[in-house]
Amino acid sequence: MHRTKVRIVEEALDANNTIAQANRADFDRAGVRVVNFMSAPGAGKTALLEHVVADTPGVRIGVLEGDVQGSMDADRLAALHVPVTQLNTDPSFGSECHLDANMVRSALPELPLAEIDLLVIENVGNLVCPAEFRVGEDARIMVSAVSEGEEKPLKYPLMFRACELVLINKIDLLPHLDFDLDRFLYNLDAVHPGVTRLLVSARTGEGLGAWCDWLRVAAG
């Protein structure tokens, strides 16, 4: 029974990859680079985006906002006058805990691809399933907040392994936490040796210039 289940999962991922490649081809044709932006709930993805979407010179950023339901994050970003498209996994997609390539494909007609250089796809807050589903992105960024503890790379290795950049957020809280940053970095290197990592705080703005630089290169 387990073997059957694993096979069904593999077939679903194969189908997803085929659609992801079609998405990627459409993005390439439009000259748009795409980032899949992932984290646990409350790690600060939207707050981080609020800092860079309007403030990264030379890069026109658009956002595809994934949520189970509601449009709170999309509303926050739209207030900054950047193009934002909302994608809800409930009810059309059975309340899925992640975005997949087919959901992103369904949103393609709504995306103003001619007006942007970089599309940031803000995934559903979840450290498990989003890492399993490519959506047609060029790169994957994940956010890990220091308030979540230093063992997260060991508990959710697929997510930390899947990404090209790890943003270590909420570093303004370090003086108030029992969080051993060296231990976190050791755990991170254990699952994804040498992956690019940036220490940031969406609250104080620390480290966000380096992230803007990274996004500029990614949009290049």
Added chain:
Amino acid sequence: MHRTKVRIVEEALDANNTIAQANRADFDRAGVRVVNFMSAPGAGKTALLEHVVADTPGVRIGVLEGDVQGSMDADRLAALHVPVTQLNTDPSFGSECHLDANMVRSALPELPLAEIDLLVIENVGNLVCPAEFRVGEDARIMVSAVSEGEEKPLKYPLMFRACELVLINKIDLLPHLDFDLDRFLYNLDAVHPGVTRLLVSARTGEGLGAWCDWLRVAAG
């Protein structure tokens, strides 16, 4: 196509509920009450359990520890000399992002039901899917850390609606966050009016006595 997918999801949930009822009957026969303990990754479930598993007078607590992989949390709890059983969703269960009734059923032979009054099932860190799968529990507790922001009840309403108790953790961080507690409570009451809530800090111990009292009643 969406309708077909929704039907498949409903059938899977029906099958899950049947197995959950069988689990519940086995727990009842053994005189063990069961709590399903859920939260986002890093909200502090294990740290909260460390305080109460050995320190709740009159209640013998056992833990069933759910993780995608690894046994770090189980090791932390076993060090306190309480019975802990590890359940990994990877690889046998296809790296699922939640526990379901069948996984818990597979662990039943390992559980020392004769030696405990209350079984706490620590679910995989995730605010979406764990809320959809009953596992045979009497009650559900979820932990929301104040560092995750005050809009979480609105973004993950099913989880906040599914539980009988909400532990609002990491309140020691309140002076260092832009977190509006009244706003969080307003959002909580919007999705689950009047649900029991306790303000706690696993770091300072604040509020944990009230939680022990709640567990004693649940184990009653």
